Amino acid sequence: MKLLLVLVFLISLNPSSLVTAFDTTPATTSVPCSANSTGFNNVCYRAVNTSANWTNAAIDCINQGGNLVSVSSDSVNSFLVNLTEQQFGTSTRFWIGGSSSISDNSSWAWIDGNNMNYTNWAIGRPRNISAYDSLEMHTPSGKWYDTPGEAILPYVCEVPPAGATNPCYDNWSYYAPANKCYRVITKKNTFKNQQSNCYSFGGDLVSIHSSGENFFVGAIATKALNYTSQEVFIGLRFNDFDNWIWVDGTSLNWVPNNFTDVDYSGYSGLLETWPTKSKFLWDYDYTSSIHPAICESDPSFMKKEKK
Numbered sequence: 001m002k003l004l005l006v007l008v009f010l011i012s013l014n015p016s017s018l019v020t021a022f023d024t025t026p027a028t029t030s031v032p033c034s035a036n037s038t039g040f041n042n043v044c045y046r047a048v049n050t051s052a053n054w055t056n057a058a059i060d061c062i063n064q065g066g067n068l069v070s071v072s073s074d075s076v077n078s079f080l081v082n083l084t085e086q087q088f089g090t091s092t093r094f095w096i097g098g099s100s101s102i103s104d105n106s107s108w109a110w111i112d113g114n115n116m117n118y119t120n121w122a123i124g125r126p127r128n129i130s131a132y133d134s135l136e137m138h139t140p141s142g143k144w145y146d147t148p149g150e151a152i153l154p155y156v157c158e159v160p161p162a163g164a165t166n167p168c169y170d171n172w173s174y175y176a177p178a179n180k181c182y183r184v185i186t187k188k189n190t191f192k193n194q195q196s197n198c199y200s201f202g203g204d205l206v207s208i209h210s211s212g213e214n215f216f217v218g219a220i221a222t223k224a225l226n227y228t229s230q231e232v233f234i235g236l237r238f239n240d241f242d243n244w245i246w247v248d249g250t251s252l253n254w255v256p257n258n259f260t261d262v263d264y265s266g267y268s269g270l271l272e273t274w275p276t277k278s279k280f281l282w283d284y285d286y287t288s289s290i291h292p293a294i295c296e297s298d299p300s301f302m303k304k305e306k307k
């Protein structure tokens with residue numbers, strides 16, 4: 001009996017059982033959310049009543065430890081209409097986290113890495129015009145419109161729940177979909193020296209494997225470099241066997257732009273910060289040139305080290 005009570009207690013502490021418990025009452029907050037954010041289906045949302053272009057809005061959400069919002073169902077869509085009508089007034093437009101310029105094949109994708117398996121396009125949208133690359137929602141209809149990312153609109157971020165802790169060391173940023181920590185070295189140095197710097201921090205130069213991870217890494221580098229346009233070393237190197245490789249040994253399975261099919265002996269890879277679009281494209285330069293850099297590390301390693 002005692003054991004049973006303990007079990008019931010433990011199950012009631014498990015967040016996933018909380019989700020189930022509140023599933024039938026959609027408007028209920030099932031996680032504790034911090035000030036100015038509202039919980040729905042276990043996610044905290046913050047409506048930001050400052051207007052920005054899509055890229056700036058997405059970077060601001062990342063700076064708050066979150067992402068520009070993704071929408072997975074009619075109920076989340078309806079929740080966002082209600083939330084923004086309260087915060088922004090009726091008949092407004094605001095950014096959500098969909099873009100056709102973060103994906104390598106120009107299809108629509110969510111910045112937080114979720115599948116876009118629910119859509120609520122307005123009639124005739126998307127128009128598939130390359131400049132109309134960002135996603136806004138209108139109220140009260142809740143319909144989605146493709147719009148140029150230059151538009152200046154308020155936006156909604158998904159933010160961490162109250163009391164959420166960063167599983168990485170101080171000065172490292174956590175990206176949950178890849179379960180990795182990242183740190184920007186703003187001081188310029190050669191590729192080899194930057195790799196040594198990353199080693200000394202318990203990591204390596206970063207490898208990047210999806211449009212979401214690329215945007216996240218680009219966003220934190222852009223912020224660390226004070227929103228200036230620069231090129232930053234990532235862990236890409238042209239090796240002695242005529243291949244571009246990631247120095248951390250992971251496979252090169254994603255690129256934002258096509259440059260790796262040419263022989264660039266003696267070169268290393270770079271990511272461009274502060275783009276006019278939200279692509280954070282890659283480039284190359286001599287391994288002996290000096291640039292800022294981005295390191296990655298493993299949160300489980302950091303957890304151990306923290307003790």
Ligand SMILES: *[C@@H]1O[C@H](CO)[C@@H](O)[C@H](O)[C@H]1NC(C)=O
Pocket residue numbers: 035036
């Ligand atoms: C919440 O909003 C109020 C009023 O706009 C503001 O003063 C306060 O700083 C906000 N708090 C957070 C945590 O953003």
Ligand SMILES: *[C@@H]1O[C@H](CO)[C@@H](O)[C@H](O)[C@H]1NC(C)=O
Pocket residue numbers: 026027075076078079082
């Ligand atoms: C949004 O508001 C409407 C009208 O008040 C309500 O019927 C609906 O349940 C709300 N939806 C959500 C998901 O909160």
Ligand SMILES: *[C@@H]1O[C@H](CO)[C@@H](O)[C@H](O)[C@H]1NC(C)=O
Pocket residue numbers: 049087088089
């Ligand atoms: C948000 O901005 C609009 C337009 O400036 C304003 O009318 C509204 O009162 C603002 N809402 C809040 C909660 O600040």
Ligand SMILES: *[C@@H]1O[C@H](CO)[C@@H](O)[C@H](O)[C@H]1NC(C)=O
Pocket residue numbers: 103104105107
């Ligand atoms: C390319 O776009 C299609 C949808 O048009 C999508 O299903 C597919 O996953 C995309 N591929 C990549 C590599 O992004």
Ligand SMILES: *[C@@H]1O[C@H](CO)[C@@H](O)[C@H](O)[C@H]1NC(C)=O
Pocket residue numbers: 072113114115116117118
């Ligand atoms: C839709 O995508 C989300 C996020 O990637 C996933 O959790 C969910 O299972 C998917 N739903 C369907 C019906 O495919």
Ligand SMILES: *[C@@H]1O[C@H](CO)[C@@H](O)[C@H](O)[C@H]1NC(C)=O
Pocket residue numbers: 124125126127128
């Ligand atoms: C735009 O592209 C999407 C996905 O590739 C497609 O489903 C849709 O029919 C296209 N719309 C138009 C108007 O061409």
Ligand SMILES: *[C@@H]1O[C@H](CO)[C@@H](O)[C@H](O)[C@H]1NC(C)=O
Pocket residue numbers: 053054055056149150151275276277278
């Ligand atoms: C967003 O605004 C910044 C300036 O704050 C600008 O440099 C950038 O090009 C803009 N991006 C888009 C897509 O409009």
Ligand SMILES: *[C@@H]1O[C@H](CO)[C@@H](O)[C@H](O)[C@H]1NC(C)=O
Pocket residue numbers: 169170171
């Ligand atoms: C984090 O950065 C701050 C300011 O740059 C610095 O004072 C602090 O020592 C750093 N912490 C760690 C753990 O590196």
Ligand SMILES: *[C@@H]1O[C@H](CO)[C@@H](O)[C@H](O)[C@H]1NC(C)=O
Pocket residue numbers: 186224225226
């Ligand atoms: C960014 O700006 C801050 C404050 O002005 C400054 O302390 C810092 O050194 C700057 N960083 C870079 C990389 O220029």
Ligand SMILES: *[C@@H]1O[C@H](CO)[C@@H](O)[C@H](O)[C@H]1NC(C)=O
Pocket residue numbers: 258261
């Ligand atoms: C990359 O460029 C080469 C030649 O310039 C071309 O053959 C190849 O199809 C391109 N690949 C992609 C993914 O665009």
